Amino acid sequence: MSSIFQILATKASGTSIPKLDVEIIPVFQNSAKKIHWPKGTMPEALKAAVDRNTFTGAAKELEWVQRSNGKGALYVGLGSPKGLTGDAYAFNEWIDQVRQSGAMVYLWQKRTRLAVSATQVKDWESSSHGSPVIDRVIRAFLEGMALTAYEFDRYKSKAPKKPILSMKLHLVGNLAHWAPVVKDLHDVTEAITVTREWSNEPSNIGTPEFFAKSAVVFAKKFGLRAKVLTEADAKREKMGLFLGVGQGSDRDNRLVVLEYLPKSKRKGKTVALVGKGVTFDSGGISIKPAGGMEHMKHDMTGAATMFGAILLASRRKVKNHIVAVLAFAENMPSGSAIQPGNILQSRSGKTVEIINTDAEGRLVLADAIDYVHKWKPDVIVDAATLTGACGIALGKQCSALISNDDEVSNQLQKIAFENWERLWRLPAFPEYLDDMKSTVADLKNANDSRMAGTITAAMFLKEFVKKGVPWAHLDIAYTAYDMAQVPYYPKSGASGANVRTLAQFAGEFGSG
Numbered sequence: 001m002s003s004i005f006q007i008l009a010t011k012a013s014g015t016s017i018p019k020l021d022v023e024i025i026p027v028f029q030n031s032a033k034k035i036h037w038p039k040g041t042m043p044e045a046l047k048a049a050v051d052r053n054t055f056t057g058a059a060k061e062l063e064w065v066q067r068s069n070g071k072g073a074l075y076v077g078l079g080s081p082k083g084l085t086g087d088a089y090a091f092n093e094w095i096d097q098v099r100q101s102g103a104m105v106y107l108w109q110k111r112t113r114l115a116v117s118a119t120q121v122k123d124w125e126s127s128s129h130g131s132p133v134i135d136r137v138i139r140a141f142l143e144g145m146a147l148t149a150y151e152f153d154r155y156k157s158k159a160p161k162k163p164i165l166s167m168k169l170h171l172v173g174n175l176a177h178w179a180p181v182v183k184d185l186h187d188v189t190e191a192i193t194v195t196r197e198w199s200n201e202p203s204n205i206g207t208p209e210f211f212a213k214s215a216v217v218f219a220k221k222f223g224l225r226a227k228v229l230t231e232a233d234a235k236r237e238k239m240g241l242f243l244g245v246g247q248g249s250d251r252d253n254r255l256v257v258l259e260y261l262p263k264s265k266r267k268g269k270t271v272a273l274v275g276k277g278v279t280f281d282s283g284g285i286s287i288k289p290a291g292g293m294e295h296m297k298h299d300m301t302g303a304a305t306m307f308g309a310i311l312l313a314s315r316r317k318v319k320n321h322i323v324a325v326l327a328f329a330e331n332m333p334s335g336s337a338i339q340p341g342n343i344l345q346s347r348s349g350k351t352v353e354i355i356n357t358d359a360e361g362r363l364v365l366a367d368a369i370d371y372v373h374k375w376k377p378d379v380i381v382d383a384a385t386l387t388g389a390c391g392i393a394l395g396k397q398c399s400a401l402i403s404n405d406d407e408v409s410n411q412l413q414k415i416a417f418e419n420w421e422r423l424w425r426l427p428a429f430p431e432y433l434d435d436m437k438s439t440v441a442d443l444k445n446a447n448d449s450r451m452a453g454t455i456t457a458a459m460f461l462k463e464f465v466k467k468g469v470p471w472a473h474l475d476i477a478y479t480a481y482d483m484a485q486v487p488y489y490p491k492s493g494a495s496g497a498n499v500r501t502l503a504q505f506a507g508e509f510g511s512g
Ligand SMILES: [Zn+2]
Pocket: 281, 283, 357, 358, 359, 360, 361
């Protein structure tokens, strides 16, 4: 997949930047939320906007000042910096305001179709904050623009008028400093685009076989090891839960294993990433209501997210060894589908009574989690669009995190807040498991009380994590798609959220 958005760092001296149609000028506020103007006289047109109070320098505000030749300056409000003296939450929150401001600039460019945008580092430095802060600010701003430049329109028979996607950023100054930042932004955009494309793929095309083939193609390109398990292979592995979910579908399951092996001799940790890949979730015999069922093509976003994460980590050449297991199945009602009351045997040997065939994600994940122990992981993280209860508990502002390990949980949360892909930890008290015990089998796949559904689903998964292995579960059911409230996510469809967090965690786990 080619990059849809280009950021160029070009070396240019302060006075002779070529073809500068739009100059982006950041504007900060002081602590009293008044415009902070450190650089001489304010241009007349901007001053007028400030006097009218239509431009205050608050985050996400834009003011376009055009010159007679059609070129001009786009003033971008970045708000009042927060948390510079150590309050990490406030700092990350402000940095995300900067990211959202970058998104507004991209949307503006899309509307105006002005060809070239540029920004100069010296303008950002003039805000008088220290340079590591400036790095984070510029990085977040560019990231906001890059994440916004995505549309899922491949299936329109007439191609919509495309915005001008080539944005040249003249990061004047030390090119050697900015080149890796720009490269990493490219890699981030690339990985998130793959995740979004996979998640948005309609299920008549995006079948388990389709994703398995696609994964192999990418693996070759990214230098990853790839292995695809067919249903016959899964049968040999005794993955009764995984196979049970797909048995009502005409489309066969696929389980994809991807492996990133670091080049460096120094031994890193082994990080296992497991993703739920239900390519369409009708609910099965416990069929879902019709309203909104089209969204169930996104029920493989856990797998798509883990895929994006391993791709990005491999681009970064991280030191850890990463294994991703993507478990694809389609959940359909038919004469051969599993039925409530059925008892299935998992790969681990534990038996499960099916109460609700729509609680299928945990079945797919349970066998995949059990299987990934083969690689003796130092940590297992799974991601899944798992429960409706997650939306009731947390809404769309964060994903749920449940873990058996404080250290893993803390590191994941810290990284998630840095990327503003917030994770909120829910408890894993052992008593919650009581609701998942069956009278006729070891476990049942749904609880009767409907209470704490996000936690009880995780408690079910925890039963397939071997003793002593740190594990974390991310329920991304309400952050995976339709995140219209955040300007750098598409208005509808896949968000690509959590790829940045999981890639960073996979790379950094165990180091420091
Ligand atoms: Zn379901």
